[in-house]
Amino acid sequence: MVFADRTAVVDGDARFTYREFHERCERLAGALIQRGVEAGDRVAVLAPNNRIPLEAHNGVPKAGAVLVAMNFRLSPTELAYIVNHSGARTLIYDHTYADVADQLLQQVEHSVDAIEANGPGNDYEAMLAGAQPLSRPVLDERSLLALNYTSGTTGQPKGVMYRHRGAYLTALAGAYHSKLDNSSVFLWTLPMFHCNGWCYTWAVTAAGGTHLCLPHVDPQRIWQLIREEGVTHFNGAPTVLSMVAYDPAAEDGPPPRPIQIATGGAPPSPAILERMAEINMNVTHLYGLTETYGPATICEWQPEWDGLPIEEQAKIKARQGVGWVTSLRARVVNDTGGDVAANGQEMGEIALRGNGLMAGYYNDPDATARAVPDGWFRTGDLAVMHPDGYVEIRDRSKDIIISGGENIASIEVEQAVMSHPSVLEVAVIAHPHEKWGEVPVAYVGLKPGADASENEIIEHVRERLAHYKAPKQVVFGELPKTSTGKVQKYVLRAGVSSTPS
Numbered sequence: 095m096v097f098a099d100r101t102a103v104v105d106g107d108a109r110f111t112y113r114e115f116h117e118r119c120e121r122l123a124g125a126l127i128q129r130g131v132e133a134g135d136r137v138a139v140l141a142p143n144n145r146i147p148l149e150a151h152n153g154v155p156k157a158g159a160v161l162v163a164m165n166f167r168l169s170p171t172e173l174a175y176i177v178n179h180s181g182a183r184t185l186i187y188d189h190t191y192a193d194v195a196d197q198l199l200q201q202v203e204h205s206v207d208a209i210e211a212n213g214p215g216n217d218y219e220a221m222l223a224g225a226q227p228l229s230r231p232v233l234d235e236r237s238l239l240a241l242n243y244t245s246g247t248t249g250q251p252k253g254v255m256y257r258h259r260g261a262y263l264t265a266l267a268g269a270y271h272s273k274l275d276n277s278s279v280f281l282w283t284l285p286m287f288h289c290n291g292w293c294y295t296w297a298v299t300a301a302g303g304t305h306l307c308l309p310h311v312d313p314q315r316i317w318q319l320i321r322e323e324g325v326t327h328f329n330g331a332p333t334v335l336s337m338v339a340y341d342p343a344a345e346d347g348p349p350p351r352p353i354q355i356a357t358g359g360a361p362p363s364p365a366i367l368e369r370m371a372e373i374n375m376n377v378t379h380l381y382g383l384t385e386t387y388g389p390a391t392i393c394e395w396q397p398e399w400d401g402l403p404i405e406e407q408a409k410i411k412a413r414q415g416v417g418w419v420t421s422l423r424a425r426v427v428n429d430t431g432g433d434v435a436a437n438g439q440e441m442g443e444i445a446l447r448g449n450g451l452m453a454g455y456y457n458d459p460d461a462t463a464r465a466v467p468d469g470w471f472r473t474g475d476l477a478v479m480h481p482d483g484y485v486e487i488r489d490r491s492k493d494i495i496i497s498g499g500e501n502i503a504s505i506e507v508e509q510a511v512m513s514h515p516s517v518l519e520v521a522v523i524a525h526p527h528e529k530w531g532e533v534p535v536a537y538v539g540l541k542p543g544a545d546a547s548e549n550e551i552i553e554h555v556r557e558r559l560a561h562y563k564a565p566k567q568v569v570f571g572e573l574p575k576t577s578t579g580k581v582q583k584y585v586l587r588a589g590v591s592s593t594p595s
Contacts, residue, residue, distance in 0.1 A: 097276055097302035104323065105145040105307040112302070115149075120227035122153025126184065127228055129207055133158030136180045136241065140164045140173065140195060141188035142309035143282040146211045146218065150186060151286070151295040155258070158230035159184075161240040163287040166190075167577035170197035172251070177202050180241050180253055180456070189213035190309075235259040240290055241456055244384050253456035254384045256290070263420040263449040264387040265296035270419055271378075271392050272327060272356055278303030281319055281328040283311055285577060292329060292358070292380075292388030303327075317343035321350060329356040331579030332366060335377065336518050339369045340541055348374035356380050358389065363512035364408030371404065381414035381487070385471055387450040391415045391424050391485060412509070413486040414444075414477065421448030426479040431468055436479040441488055444477050445470035476503075493583065495524040495534050502534055502563050510555045511536050511565070516544035517551070521573055521581040522565060525590055536565035537586055539573055 102115035110118065126137065137159045139150045147163060154161040162180045164173055177185065177198065183205065187195040189212045199206055211218030239258045243251040272294075274280070280298045282305065284291055298305050306323055308315065311330075316338055319325055328334075335357055338344065353375045370377050380389035393415035399407060417424045426434045426442040434442040447470045454462035465471055476494065477487045488503040495502040504522040511520040519539040524532040536555075540546060548568040555564040574585040 100276060100302060101304045102299070103145055103148060103305045103307065105148075108145065110145070112299075117227055118145075118222060119149050119152035120156055120229050121222040121225045122149050123156035123230070124228035125221045125225035126154070126157040126159060127230070128225060129184070131157050131159050131184055133230060134238070135159045135184070136162050136182035137184040137186065138162040138164055138177055138180065138182035139186045139287075140166055140191050141186070141211065142166060142190060143286055144188065144212075144307045144309055146186065146188055147286040148295060148305055148307065151290060152299075155232070155239055156229040158232075160238050161290070163240065163242065163290060165243070165285070165287050165577050166194070170194050171201060174198040174201035175250060176243050176253075177206065178204075179243075179250075183207060185209065186211060186218065232258050235262070236453075238453070242287075242289055242384050252458055252461060255453040255456050256387060257453050260387055260450050260452075261290065261293050261296060264293040264389075264418075265300055267418045267420040267450070268292060268294050268297035268389065269301045271389075271394075272297070272354060274298060274301035274303050274327065276302035278326045279306055279324050280304065281306045281316065281323075281325045282308050283316065283334050284329040288577070289382075289384050289388035292356075292382075294329060311337065313337040313341035314343055317341060317346075320353070324351050325349065325353060326351055327354045327356075329358075332357055332363070333519060333575060333579035333581075335366055335370060339366060339373065339375075340518065344373055352376065354378070356389070358382065363509055364405060364412065365512050365515075365517075367408040367411050368404055377411060379411055379414060381444075381485075382446075382450075383473060385452045385465065385473075386446055387452070389418060390421050390446050390448070390450055391417055393484070410484075413480070413484050415484050417446070417448065418450065421446065421450055423483070424485050425470065426477050426485060427470070427472075431470075434479055436481050436483065438478050438480045438486070441476050441478055444473045444475045444485060444487070446473060447471065493523070495522075495532050497524075497527070497530045497532050497534070497562060500562055504534065506559065507534050507536065507555065507563055507565065510558045510563075511538065511551060513558070514546060514551060514554045516540050516546040518542075518544075519573055519581070521583055521586060523583050523586050523590075525567070527566070533566040534563065535567045535569065535590075537569045537571070537573055540570065 098113040102112040103110045137154045141147045184207045186209045235258045240256040241253045355377045358380050379393040382388050382390035393413045425445045427445045428442045434440040476489045493504050507522045508520050518541040521537045525535045527533040551568045574582040
């Protein structure tokens, strides 16, 4: 109503105002209801970052149904597990994944109403054209809105339950913290299936901004859209930042408008933060998990830090920060559930609580009880609490390297490696060692056209950290990643067969 004539969605050559976007979403709701979708039914969506999942994030809830946004990079077997586990009886899929949809449907144990979009017949558009706009009211804000499945790196993926209330407040917090407004142009580099796009699928709409769809991450295309569409915001993993920062198109000059970027996953290195500042892009580090609707903390910038040297600013920006405006204070707790000293040294596990905490794991009360033993969700990330109340991750609990009785935080080593000018990305894991038990090994990806030797990287780290923390071996090559750009350390561990000398 307020922004009816403003551009809501840009999807390739297609553009929709908020009036048109609203009608399309209500037509989708009407179509689903006409096809027999009842309140509480699950509707799965398999599509890239185009208008299909964006409309589903509104149309499926408007039908009173539960959205299951699926990771299009999973195998048909993995996707079939999600459809089976969630009980989804409707599948909307983009023609790009027609073969995958056919294969997964063959493995589903119940009947599924499959609707293809953007294919030769374009069933989806025909369905919308023949539907009446409808909207079922939400009777309980605590009712189920979406099911998001974890990556399943250990065992089968878990279905994380999102409530209307949690997503609503997380979306408003995202709009607030990212400073979105009706002049914002939000580029969808973050997959919409990932924690419902960190709830920015709704945050951008709440602010009246423009959703600029990008089906696949392509740095050259990103720079084209930045210059042609006046992008003001995008979110993504540090890998996406690196791709944009070091793409040749970046040499054509800074973007026409300053760009605000929210990043998650591994802490962004000081080197990448400095580079982004050079090209008029301001990076804010967010932290969260699928279980927290995406971001739960933010490294909220303080004005007095503006005067610090850029190196010091970069170190602060790498912190995970403080709880979102809709969350409780982030805690770092010890094994007994008590708070560690706020001295920046004593390590504990990050514990989170607030409106943006999952309702639990679907059909898995035991896993829910283990993850939330006392009302505070245990993230599995080891961190310190600084005196100013800002949290800083030191490692995943399972990623601590114990070498000769000394604990080595792999993130600390990774930051040191990343400060080398030739390094684009790095992951440090433990390798077994006959003498020391474990030693750190660095897996390094170099910037295009750059060069560095193993000894050069090791000596670079030794100049910055205690010698025992330096990697004993450097393996060069592209790093395995998840669909959201996070390095898959478990894949690297699986390939460990030799012991560095």
